Amino acid sequence: MKHDVIIIGGGVSGTALLYSLTRYTNVKHIGLIEKYAALGAVNSSHKMNSQTLHFGDIETNYTLEKANKVKRYADMVMNYLENEKAVRGDEGLFIKVPKMVLAVGKEQVRTLQERYLAFSKLFPRLNIIGREEIGQMEPRILDGRDPDQELLALMTQDGYTVDFGKLCYSFVNNAKKINPELSVYLSTKVEKIEKQGDGFIILTNTGVFEAKAVVVAAGSHSLKFAKSLGYGKNYSILSMAGSFYTGPKVLNGKVYTMQVPKLPFAAVHGDPEVHDENITRFGPTAKPIFFLERYNYSTFTEYWKTFGFSIKPILSIIKISSDRVIFNYLLRNVVYDIPWFGKRSFLKEVRKIVPNVKHGEIKFARKVGGTRPQIINNSTKKLELGEAKIVGDRIIFNITPSPGASTCLGNAFEDTMKLMDYLSGSFTFDRDRFERELVERKTVLTSVR
Numbered sequence: 001m002k003h004d005v006i007i008i009g010g011g012v013s014g015t016a017l018l019y020s021l022t023r024y025t026n027v028k029h030i031g032l033i034e035k036y037a038a039l040g041a042v043n044s045s046h047k048m049n050s051q052t053l054h055f056g057d058i059e060t061n062y063t064l065e066k067a068n069k070v071k072r073y074a075d076m077v078m079n080y081l082e083n084e085k086a087v088r089g090d091e092g093l094f095i096k097v098p099k100m101v102l103a104v105g106k107e108q109v110r111t112l113q114e115r116y117l118a119f120s121k122l123f124p125r126l127n128i129i130g131r132e133e134i135g136q137m138e139p140r141i142l143d144g145r146d147p148d149q150e151l152l153a154l155m156t157q158d159g160y161t162v163d164f165g166k167l168c169y170s171f172v173n174n175a176k177k178i179n180p181e182l183s184v185y186l187s188t189k190v191e192k193i194e195k196q197g198d199g200f201i202i203l204t205n206t207g208v209f210e211a212k213a214v215v216v217a218a219g220s221h222s223l224k225f226a227k228s229l230g231y232g233k234n235y236s237i238l239s240m241a242g243s244f245y246t247g248p249k250v251l252n253g254k255v256y257t258m259q260v261p262k263l264p265f266a267a268v269h270g271d272p273e274v275h276d277e278n279i280t281r282f283g284p285t286a287k288p289i290f291f292l293e294r295y296n297y298s299t300f301t302e303y304w305k306t307f308g309f310s311i312k313p314i315l316s317i318i319k320i321s322s323d324r325v326i327f328n329y330l331l332r333n334v335v336y337d338i339p340w341f342g343k344r345s346f347l348k349e350v351r352k353i354v355p356n357v358k359h360g361e362i363k364f365a366r367k368v369g370g371t372r373p374q375i376i377n378n379s380t381k382k383l384e385l386g387e388a389k390i391v392g393d394r395i396i397f398n399i400t401p402s403p404g405a406s407t408c409l410g411n412a413f414e415d416t417m418k419l420m421d422y423l424s425g426s427f428t429f430d431r432d433r434f435e436r437e438l439v440e441r442k443t444v445l446t447s448v449r
């Protein structure tokens with residue numbers, strides 16, 4: 001089967017690219033290959049992530065520079081979602097709730113005040129609120145809290161909680177309406193990619209595919225394929241599983257806590273469930289595991305192949321975990337998953353948000369939470385934050401830890417531009433239309449074409 005472009009991976013990254021290519025370019029022969037029978041079944045599933053469209057306004061682990069980039073990309077998803085709702089009505093793709101980041105104590109309050117000064121230009125709808133307003137929005141933040149504790153929050157009404165798994169289907173269904181000739185191959189596992197002449201041969205369990213250009217959007221598996229073709233040799237993956245605890249509706253919206261400097265993972269937050277606002281989810285935790293996919297034990301060997309059998313990644317791990325803050329954090333997070341002890345220990349984190357939460361109110365969410373492929377750079381022996389894109393000759397590999405779902409369309413935009421180069425000017429990308437519809441939302445789409 002011959003294609004101009006093949007996308008490997010039917011998560012939110014791969015399907016967003018499929019949408020971008022069909023709506024904004026004239027490439028006709030596109031194939032998307034997914035190993036499972038369903039789209040969005042791994043990290044993009046609503047069960048596996050925090051369901052948050054991250055803009056960078058309440059995520060205190062983002063610098064202004066990062067927030068600038070993430071906001072542009074998250075705006076694309078927001079505009080797509082709002083448009084879908086306007087055209088098709090509520091299809092359960094997302095809910096909108098208020099959101100805030102809460103500072104507790106003198107030092108955090110001062111840090112948040114400074115942050116507001118720096119970030120309010122980029123996020124004009126962000127408000128700074130004190131104890132009284134916090135209590136009006138989220139009464140359980142004040143219940144049982146020391147009245148002398150200093151509190152401050154940055155809040156907005158624009159909290160998007162998204163079912164990114166469902167979003168995959170939305171992208172594919174819209175793409176199919178535009179180009180009925182595109183092919184989506186489910187239950188098709190890519191076993192090997194080989195370079196052949198100017199293109200690629202893709203060997204799968206169901207047959208052989210040919211493509212002029214390839215984008216691998218297979219989460220942590222992308223690095224495995226990159227290495228098999230000689231790219232990304234200097235990288236390894238630290239697979240950080242995230243678990244959640246759930247309880248009844250103790251919060252009305254999203255409540256984030258302040259990031260501990262140095263830690264590359266989001267601090268614990270409380271969020272309403274996308275399909276049931278009467279459930280509040282707390283998490284995610286961050287525990288290293290030796291699998292490329294959570295709950296898929298057959299990915300153990302693949303994990304080590306991707307990690308690399310040499311002294312370099314081991315030295316990197318030793319260097320990273322020798323930092324006392326990181327080591328203690330990892331240790332605490334391993335405990336959170338242990339029955340009995342875990343819940344007692346995690347309650348301390350939840351009580352930073354809801355001080356009087358009772359032991360019986362929350363429970364460990366079984367089989368909920370995926371794993372984030374954090375990139376280890378074995379040259380610097382450091383963790384690289386954010387997504388990694390390895391660009392090869394007519395092939396791109398995307399490795400997507402958080403906030404990879406929020407940036408799916410931005411990533412698709414970048415890949416679409418590169419693909420136009422790869423395909424030697426035979427096709428065109430209507431970049432202005434992309435910007436108009438998804439960045440500025442000047443054109444409200446009334447139908448798919």
Ligand SMILES: Cc1cc2nc3c(=O)[nH]c(=O)nc-3n(C[C@H](O)[C@H](O)[C@H](O)COP(=O)(O)OP(=O)(O)OC[C@H]3O[C@@H](n4cnc5c(N)ncnc54)[C@H](O)[C@@H]3O)c2cc1C
Pocket residue numbers: 008009010011012013014033034035036039040041042043044045048049050051052053054164188189190191217218219220221241242243284369370371372398400401402403404405406407
């Ligand atoms: C605990 C946790 C919380 C998170 N919270 C957020 C959040 O709130 N907001 C946010 O934006 N991001 C969040 N993320 C990150 C987000 O979930 C991911 O970045 C995003 O889902 C990645 O999408 P993807 O399509 O790149 O990967 P995936 O959704 O993992 O999709 C990859 C696809 O490739 C397929 N595949 C793999 N190997 C093969 C093969 N050999 N052949 C064919 N197909 C293959 C897989 O089956 C899968 O369907 C979170 C992640 C975790 C783990």
